[in-house]
Amino acid sequence: xxxxxxxxxxxxxxxxxxxxxxxxxxxxxxxxxxxxxxxxxxxxxxxxxxxxxxxxxxxxxxxxxxxxxxxxxxxxxxxxxxxxxxxxxxxx
Numbered sequence: 001x002x003x004x005x006x007x008x009x010x011x012x013x014x015x016x017x018x019x020x021x022x023x024x025x026x027x028x029x030x031x032x033x034x035x036x037x038x039x040x041x042x043x044x045x046x047x048x049x050x051x052x053x054x055x056x057x058x059x060x061x062x063x064x065x066x067x068x069x070x071x072x073x074x075x076x077x078x079x080x081x082x083x084x085x086x087x088x089x090x091x092x
Contacts, residue, residue, distance in 0.1 A: 033074070034077070035076065035077055036074040036075065036076060036077060037074070037075060037076075037077045037078075037087065038072040038073075038074060038080075038087065039072055039073055039074070039075040039079075039080035039083060039085035039086070039087070040069055040070065040071065040072045040085055040086045040087070040088065040089045040090070041067050041068065041069040041071075041084070041085045041086055041090075042067060042073050042075070042080070042083050042084060042085035043063055043066075043067070043068065043071050043073040044066050044067075045063050045065055045066050046061055046062070046063060047061065047063070047073065048060060048061065048062070048063040048068070048071035048072065048073055049072055049074045050071070051063070051068070051070050051071040051089075052070045052071075052072070052089030052090075053089075054070040054089060054090065054091075055068070055070045055071060069086070069089065069090035070089045072089070073085075
């Protein structure tokens with residue numbers, strides 16, 4: 001294995017590790033804030049915080065449509081249904 005190939009593999013591995021750590025940190029941050037709740041169906045395209053297992057993308061900021069019932073936005077606890085959202089994602 002030459003030096004260029006080794007560097008490329010090391011860079012790819014470091015990138016995957018960083019992505020995994022970032023995803024874990026985002027997940028922990030979402031879970032740690034008890035004053036917020038996941039509100040499905042209120043996020044504008046590209047402004048979602050994440051989505052349910054029924055989404056067609058991997059996570060935050062990737063929604064392609066407004067008010068997708070499978071994408072959520074974190075909102076102040078108790079305000080979701082007043083905004084027209086739901087506390088659970090749409091069923092498939």
